[in-house]
Amino acid sequence: MNCQCGEIVTPGLLDVFDARQWLIDAAMPLDAVEEVTLEQAAGRVLAETVVAPLDMPGVDNSAMDGYALRLADYQATPGGEGLPVLQRVPAGAGVLLLPQGGCARIFTGAPVPMGADIVVPQERVTLNQRGHIHLKGGLVVGANIRRQGEETRIGTSLLAAGTFLDAASIALLASHGINAVTVKRRLRVALLSTGDELIAPGTVRSPGQVYDSNRAMLNVLLAQAQCDVLDLGVIADSPQSLHQAFEHAQTVADVVMCTGGVSVGEEDHVRPVIEQRGGLHFHGVAMKPGKPFAFGYLGAELSSSTPLIALPGNPVASLVGWQLLALPFIHAMQGRDVAALQRYPVKAGFSQRGPQGRCELLRVVLDWSQRVPVAQLAGGQGSHMLSAASQAHGYLMINPATQVTEGSSYHYYPLNQFAA
Incomplete structure (x- = not known):
């Protein structure tokens, strides 16, 4: 998938989807692993395939509250007098033998007695004055019985290596009695901002100074992505x-991430320093915002170097660069399967001039008042305007030289897919 703008992008800029794939392919997953308890496993990545230690279910059990019986016994009752209830089987009971000529009152999850071949839901059962059951509706042998091993069999793969452990996968492990798993070590990311104008939130601001929002944002995003963050603070705008x-960063981290100073101005020193300490794989991506994005490495030998992601200084450009490019690289480094980008067509509720030379990611909210979604601009679209980014539901991606026309459909990328 690409933005179909390869023929008309600004010369020297990499197509955004080509850059994304470049990063995924370049990632070298961590080898280091550790064992953690199930309580510590949320958000971690399995390092080894987990094999099922149990059949699931462990025995044939009932899918309903109702009555377990042998259908032939019921059908053979003289004069349709029904079957007496001779047994009661709650959840947690052992496997019992169904009495001949009778049925069992049974509850959801309880073991089906040996000899029973159907469970009839209680709402389809009536009891006569003698306490015999009478059944309504069609009856099929095997109905409402969960068979032993129908979900998983002992020895089969339960969860594959590379699985991201979310609530459902942890519940699956717990259901098999597993209380510890081997996972990838957390990725260590050294984070720094560059810029003499940057100051920490909470300090008094002088004219010309700017509060450092990028580092605050990326600290959160990296933590959500299950990384250990080594926050190196704000670095002055000087090569030294x-x-x-x-x-320092390349000796303590698996990945280095910086923001700002990566453009081509006289005070933008990040690129030349990267080239002196290692090298650049690429610099400049055909997307708006986010063009100055760079990917390189620190170290004399490429095979043993530390990868470096340089994000733009404008906060929205930094956010977009993280979501579309840096996050899939992080996932690949963690050994996770990188999900394909989700998109679907949505009509624009506005018109505006299209971008030139780059794909543009418009921050939009979805208006559902007409029963089908219509994208409206979330606010100002400047790469420094966090207010629109904080309100947006997703992006409309507009190809270069494509006019945005009200009522026409464009690719919409929901933001919830970037929730790490």
Whole structure:
């Protein structure tokens, strides 16, 4: 999948989907593993395939509250007098033998007595004055019985290596009595911002200074992605400071991530320092916002180097770069399967001039008042405007030289797919 803009992008810029695939292919998954308890496993990535230690279900059990019986016994009752209830089987009981010529009152999850071949839901059963059951509706042998091993058999694969452990997968492990798993070690990411103008939130701001929102944002995003963050703070706009910061970062982290200073201005020192300390795989992506995105490495030998992701300084550009490009790289480094981007057509509720030379990601909200979604701009679209980004439901991706026309459909990418 690409934005179909390869022929008309600004020269020297990489197509956004080509850049995404480049990053995924370049990622070298961590080898280090550790064992954690199930309580500690949420959000971790399995390092080894887990094999089922049990049949699931462990025995034939009832899918309903009702009555377990042998259908032939019921059909053979003289004069349709029904079957007496001779047994009661609650959940947690052992496997019993069904009495000849009778039935068992049974509850959901309880073992089906040996000899029974059907469970009839209680709402289809009436009891006569003698306490014999009478059944309504069609009867099929095997109905409402969960067979032993119908979900999983002992020795079959339960969860594959690379599985992201969410609530459902942890519940599956718990249902098999598993209380510890081997997972990938957490990815260590060294994070730093560059810029003499940046100051920490909570301090007094002088004219020309800017609060550092990127580092606050990326700390959260990296934590949500189950990374251990080594926050190196704000680094001054000087080659010497950047050399020192990168030298330290590459020795303590699996990945280095920085924001700002990656463009081509006279005060943008990040790119030349990266090239001096390692190299760049690519610099510049044909997307708006996010064009200055760069991917490189720190170290003399490529095989033993530390990968580096340089995000733009404008906060929305940094956010978009994280979502579309950095996050799949992080997932691949963690050994996770990288999900394909989700998109579907949505009509625009506005018109505007199309982008030139780059795909544009418009921050939009979905209006459902007409029963079908219509995309409306979430606010100002400047790459420095976090207010629209904080309200947006997703992105409309507009190809270069494509006018946005009210009522026409464009690719919509929901933001919830980037929730790490």
